[in-house]
Amino acid sequence: MADLLIEVLQAAREHGPRPALTDARGRTLTYAELSTKVLSTAQRLRDNGFTPGTRMLFSIRPGPDAIVLALGTVAAGGTVVFVDPGGGPELFARRTELAGPGWAAAESVLYAASAPGPLRALARRRGVLLPDYSALPVRHIRSGPWLPGVPRRAVSTRNLAKPIDAPFPEPNPDQDAVIVFTSGTTAAPKAVVHTRGSLAAALDALATRCALGPDTRVHTDQMMLGLPALVAGAHWSMPPYGFAPAADPAALAAGLDGATHTFLVPADLAVILDSGVPLPGSLRQVLLGSAPVLPPLLERAKTALPDVELLAVYGMTEILPVAIATAEEKIAHGGDLLGRPLPGVRARLAEDGELLVSGPNLCRGYLGQPPLTEHATGDLARLDGDRIVLTGRKKDMILRGKTNVYPGLYEPAIAALPGVAAAVMVGVPDEIGDERIVLALVPAPDAAPDLADRVRAALPGLIDASALPDEITVLPELPVAGRNRKVDRSMLRAKLAP
Structure with missing residues (x-):
């Protein structure tokens, strides 16, 4: 069975001096440099107490350093857990609880902006609610220079990648390599687990x-x-x-x-x-x-x-x-x-x-x-x-940009908000096949006049950021069809179309 890590490292052996990765600033790693950095990162992680089976929360933007650390983590026997800190502290906490990480890797600026202090206050004023990375009870890795808010003992990605004698890893296609959170409410996050083989x-x-x-x-x-x-x-x-x-x-x-x-x-x-x-x-x-x-x-x-x-x-x-x-x-x-x-x-x-x-x-x-x-x-x-x-x-899935959104995961939680009698999310397509997410609300008798604004303010702490609606509309009732009087999503979609 094939193994992702082994395939990348074998290609690096074969194409050593050729360019492998170039970042947005034009800085390039050759295949030989990529291999050396990946294997060195794996060895230095092990030297710092990283053990096989450990999961690492990963919040570093795509780039050569991120690719090196991710591959190095897998080479050390670990699993990379991709997590978006922008989903809100509560959702982040639920996802972290499910993942059970022993390590976390984030950019220095994220540590600084999420720790108590002026940068976090500034982020909050701009509507960005970040979890406090430095408070996580794990070992920490930082990408970038040390900044206030970065844990003092955080290991630098640059130091991890410094060349060191390191062994070539054994094939292990059954090893969990990547965990990706896809969808789910705050109460029930959902994550896909891929192996080196898959x-x-x-x-x-x-x-x-x-x-x-x-x-x-x-x-x-x-x-x-x-x-x-x-x-x-x-x-x-x-x-x-x-x-x-x-x-x-x-x-x-x-x-x-x-x-x-x-x-x-x-x-x-x-x-x-x-x-x-x-x-x-x-x-x-x-x-x-x-x-x-x-x-x-x-x-x-x-x-x-x-x-x-x-x-x-x-x-x-x-x-x-x-x-x-x-x-x-x-x-x-x-x-x-x-x-x-x-x-x-x-x-x-x-x-x-x-x-x-x-x-x-x-x-x-x-x-x-x-x-x-x-x-x-x-x-x-x-x-x-x-x-x-x-x-x-089958599942009334909405496709927006690069994200699949399943309304059934979120509608019950939205309908439980104060003043909401019913909530339905539909995708309203445009001319090129993408969809806007429109949330239709039916107000309860005691609903406030500004129900849509109240719901919009509550959603970031309740559902995935990727599922936040583009538009919220309040309707006196929802169209229904059939003997069971189920919501007719096709009729609602047509009603909400521009």
């Missing part, structure tokens, strides 16, 4: 369709494309953290100069096409995903980028990728074609038409729950020969 299978499946090699450069902040690049001996360059392509298409084009591959969400591609900013001729493949990729957008993109292969990727955190379809295939089909399951991926339909998928790239399961043998996607589909065609959604 991640390797995911990257290998993607590599079967993406022509990556030493002559290619991938420009992205997405690990799902960047890590396969490292395995293939390609050059992975990263845009600045938080860079939004749609906000500055010209900057995106400049960053892509010389790049052969990148990843975009459909909404960003639409804005780039509208802007008229030309993308560089070096591009060979553009991967699209995290939201529906519709034929009209692909037709426009093919006209603007005739020499670029456009690939629509279907998958989810639990198992990625599942299928890939080209622009030509999707346009010719007419429906929402997902494509053929990638090698090793198995797809079947449940009796109600729900798409069920499995394969070596399936996660181990959800943290604290039994292992998975198959994943129920929540999508309704049909099989057109050996191709998957999406026909609808």
